[in-house]
Amino acid sequence: MDKRLPPLLVAVFINIAGFSLILPLLPFYGQVFGAQPFEIGLLFAAYSFGNVFGEIYWGRQSDRWGRRKVLVVTTFIAGLSYIAFAYAPTLWAAIGIRVFSGFFSGTLSVCQGFIADVSAPERRAKTMGYFGAAFSLGIAFGPVLGGVFAGDEVAAESFRLPIFLAGCLSVLASLWCMAVLRDAVEPSGKGRPLPKYSEAFAFVSSEPLLARLFVISFFGIAAFASMEAVYGLWSEANFGWSANDLGFAFLAIGGGGLFAQLVLIGPLVARFGEARVIVMGLALLALSMLLQPVIRLPISGVLLMGVLMTGHSLAFPSAGALLSRNTPPERQGSTMGLLMASNAVGRIIAPPIFGWIYALNMDAPWFAGAAMIALVVLVAFQAVGLLDRQRAAADTN
Template sequence: MDKRLPPLLVAVFINIAGFSLILPLLPFFGQIFDAGPFGISLLFAAYSFGNIFGEIHWGRQSDIWGRRKVLFVTTFCAGLSYFAFAFAPDLYWAIAIRIVSGFFSGTMSVAQGFIADVSTPEKRAKTMGFFGASFSLGFAFGPVIGGLLAGDGATAASFRLPIFIAGGFSVLASLWCLLVLRNVVAPKGKGAPLPKYSEAFAFVGSQPLLLRLFMIGFLGIAAFASMEAIYGLWSEENFGWGAHDLGFAFLAIGAGGFLAQVVLIGPLVSRFGEARVIMGGLFLLALSMVLQPVIRLPVSGVVLMGMLMAGHSLAFPISGALISRNTPPDRQGGTMGLLMATNALGRIMAPPIFGLIYEAISHDSPWYIGAVMIGFAVIISWQVIRITDQKKAQETA
């Protein structure tokens, strides 16, 4: 591992731990304002709404200021937004603050730019694996801390301590970036041009493989984000869980992602190929969604969410890598920008819709509808296998 990389991985771990610390609190924090499933789902979607604008803005800004300065400023401002969230007077203010928080947290493209700065193309996949592992570790530990520190009552005061801790984590990550992180590439003084989405859309539409991978990404991430949004409400109703229990459940979710990223991806891709691993990850997603309301036990509620995250961590990083590898260098910026926008659209649109489904149809319906969505993605992934097999046969002929 390049010695310049660990400081970034530490910053990612601290930042994601702070972000994920709030996740098990959101279903119960929303109830303070008498929010129903739709309103609580909006709290999840609001963050993603701000996130997409942050990713576009801060990725370009990092070319002007440098990665270090952008990460310092954004994580510090994200920390301030957490402190403001703790004192939100009503649901509308809470949603607005979550949008701001998502905007300042939209720095994954900056972190990935740093990784591109320190790694050669042939080592980038392995380096991204370290990045994914630090992300999953932060996602595993943060919710546990949030759940343990939350109070018992459904009052704003009972959630302030863990939210303050989340803000403190972000400020700590900000100071770490300022004091330890160093730019690998000097700031360019000008931002990269904005992705040309219209050209990227036409290009992706003309490529059968890329089009199907984009469809898989949209369906899968939309379903996953929706399950994440309704999981707290569903487990509260079925198991009587509060923020403490949900925090430990999120530990299993993070552990599933960590296991997939660190242990499973490499050997599985080497043996079966990327396209088949994508299908396997999607199958895990669909199976975990179907079984959740069928088994309906606390232990299965935890294990199946870990399996859900493992499937997600297998399917979508590989799908993004396959898109990148099958895109010409001069199309990379627009295509990957469009992928980011498409995935963000799924995270923004789907959770409120599934919140309405949870409220209006039945509390088990989101699991089954999500499984059907992933079922369509599995069918599309079978087509991806056929296309990639044909390409390999042509290359070796």
């Protein structure tokens, strides 16, 4: 591992821990303003909306300024936005602050650019695995802190301390980047070209395998984001859980992702290939959603969310890797940019829709999500068939 990489992984862990710290708080913080399930879904979606523009803008700025400078500035301002969020006067102000925070937190492309700077192409997949592990560790650690420091009453004062802590972690990440992180490549002073989404869309639409991978990613990530949004409301209604309880339940979510990325995905891909691993991951997603309202026990409420994250962490990194490997080098940037934008749209539109479904029937989102993923499994099987035919044709030539 390049010695310049560990400081970035530490920064990713600290930043994601801060971001994920407030996830279990959002359903309860929304209730402070009298938010309905649809509006709580908007609180989740607002962050992703800001993220879309942040990823494009900061990725280009990091080419001009350098990765380190962008990470220092953005994580510091994102930390200040958490303080504003703690004192939001209205629901719509809180939603607006979440958009702002999402914009300044849209730096995954900057981190990936840093990884590309310090990693040889043949080691990049393994390095991205370290990145995914740091991300999942932050997802596992942050919500526990949020739950521990949250109060029991549904009042703004109950959530200010953990939200302040999230801001402090973000500022700490900024200071860490300033003190320790060093750019591997001198900034060029010129930003990368804007993604050519229209060209990428035409290219992906003409490629049956890539089109199916886009469908898999869009609907799978939309379902996962929606389950995150309704899980707090559903567990509160069924088990009487508070934000404190939900914080510990989120430990299973991060733990499932960490287990999948560190232990499962490498051996499974080596034995079965990415396409079949995608099918396995989607099957776990659908099964976990289907069983959640059927078993309806606190212990299963935790364990099945861990299974949900395990399936997510198997399916979507595999889909991204397969898409990248089947895309020509000259189209990599625009195609992966389109994938990121497509996934973000799923995270924006799905949580409010599933919040509205929850308002009609609290169990309906789980069944709707399971049915949606079951249909996506059929698309994944088509991808398996396409790859098998490609290999058979290559073997005969």
